[in-house]
Every structure is written in C-alpha cells, then in structure tokens.
Amino acid sequence: MKKSVTPMLVLAALVVVAVMAISDSTNQTLPFSQNWSNPALITANNDWSGVPGIVGYLGDDNTTTATGVDPQTITGDYGVTVGVFANQGSNTAFGSGGPAEFDGLPDPTVGMQGSGTADAPHLIIYINSLGKQNLTLAYNLRDIDCGTFAITQQFNAQYRVGGVGAWTNIAGGYTANASSGVAGECTKVTPVSLPLPGACDNQADLRLRIMTTNAPSTDDEIGVDDISVTGQDIPTPTNKASWGKVKTIFRY
Numbered sequence: 001m002k003k004s005v006t007p008m009l010v011l012a013a014l015v016v017v018a019v020m021a022i023s024d025s026t027n028q029t030l031p032f033s034q035n036w037s038n039p040a041l042i043t044a045n046n047d048w049s050g051v052p053g054i055v056g057y058l059g060d061d062n063t064t065t066a067t068g069v070d071p072q073t074i075t076g077d078y079g080v081t082v083g084v085f086a087n088q089g090s091n092t093a094f095g096s097g098g099p100a101e102f103d104g105l106p107d108p109t110v111g112m113q114g115s116g117t118a119d120a121p122h123l124i125i126y127i128n129s130l131g132k133q134n135l136t137l138a139y140n141l142r143d144i145d146c147g148t149f150a151i152t153q154q155f156n157a158q159y160r161v162g163g164v165g166a167w168t169n170i171a172g173g174y175t176a177n178a179s180s181g182v183a184g185e186c187t188k189v190t191p192v193s194l195p196l197p198g199a200c201d202n203q204a205d206l207r208l209r210i211m212t213t214n215a216p217s218t219d220d221e222i223g224v225d226d227i228s229v230t231g232q233d234i235p236t237p238t239n240k241a242s243w244g245k246v247k248t249i250f251r252y
C-alpha cells in the first residue's frame, strides 16, 4: 500500500523550516565580533537570519509580572520567541519591549528594553571555542534613549556549554544600571570586558547570554554594541612529554 504524507507532517516540516529560517545560530569561531554597522544584517522584523551567531529573544516567558527583577536570578531558558524590531533608524524613543535595530544612528546598534510582555529580553551569542583558551567577552552598553525619564536598567551576562541546562553568571557580568539614570540623557557608555572561566575553553557549543529585565515604569533603550569574543590558541604539543603536561594544565 502506498504511504501517504499526512497534512500534519507537512505542517510540522514547514514550521521547522520557518523557525530555522529566522535565525543563524551557527557556532562562530574566534575571534568573533559584531558592531552592527551593516544595516543589511537585519531588514525584517523578527528575522535574525542575516546575523551570524547572534539571536535576539523577547524573553516573554511571562511567569512573572514583577518589574526590576535581578537578571542574575534568571538561570533557566526564559522565553523562546525570537524577536527584533528591524530598521528603527534613529528612533530610539521607540517604546516596544524586546530587541530592536537602530540602523540610522551615527553609530548603529542593536538595543534592548523590557516591557510587560518582554520581561527579560536577551541576546544569545553562539560560539565554537575549539582550540581556544583564556576567552574574553566584551561589549559596550550604550544608553541611546533620550526620553525624559530616569530609571534603573539592569544587565547581566551568563554562559552555558551546550543547548540545555542552567545558565551560569559570569563574574563581573552584572551591570546595576546601564541607563544614565538621568532624565533625557542618552550618552552614557558602560564598557564591559569579562574574562570567561576555563569551562568555556575548547568547546564546540558555547553560548553567551546578555539580558536585561523589565524596569519599573518606562524602560530605557540600551544598545548592546561592539560585541567581541576573543581567545588564545591552545598550544599544540610538540612531543609526547609536553602533551602530558598540557593535558594536566588544562584538565577541567
């Protein structure tokens, strides 16, 4: 008897293709960088397919309606909705929560702010660190929102090896307030440079997560710009004796 493909299977396949098409979570080798200077990376809402190795999420888990949540306390996956508001030009007064692309600024960037829906918007960076050690994650948090309000916009950075399990806070990765905290101010830059722990060395699937949370009252739009992930080559052993030594040093 001839086998037939059920409509449900066809639908499931189409959904899989659709999900795959809106992001490029290919693990990127080092050195990796992204400064958002190319306005063509993101051209349509919720489509990250032109951005190698970075995907933005709304963080719309909605298990909490609280504001001002410390992002260090969020260690599970938080919402799976891929999102970005594309082509916002220089409209940093844009009020919707989640990631957004401001490609018309003199220095373009992707930014994020929280909202009642986007409780914990975040970027995930997908890295292949095979052969690399002593990694560093760096980025600039930029207050790009000149709105007349003063709030506290928390940010945090975490890592995870592989696609499942808890996220681990990176030492020094918490920024208590990336907003200037001054009404109408939009020039503050918070440089962040984080040495990553040894667990991040030499991994085929390393993920780095940069997250903010819904601030009390109106959120400040904060750019996550000049992202880089760098590392050093793990020395290649030249003979059997030195290989033993290397294995001892880099055991974890």
Ligand SMILES: [Ca+2]
Binding pocket: 035, 036, 037, 107, 108, 109, 225, 226
């Ligand atoms: Ca930039």
Ligand SMILES: [Ca+2]
Binding pocket: 039, 040, 041, 042, 043, 086, 087, 101, 103
């Ligand atoms: Ca664009």
Ligand SMILES: [Ca+2]
Binding pocket: 143, 144, 145, 146, 147, 179, 180, 181, 182, 184, 185, 186, 220, 221
């Ligand atoms: Ca501001």
Ligand SMILES: [Ca+2]
Binding pocket: 067, 114, 115, 116, 214, 215, 216, 217, 218, 219
């Ligand atoms: Ca808010």
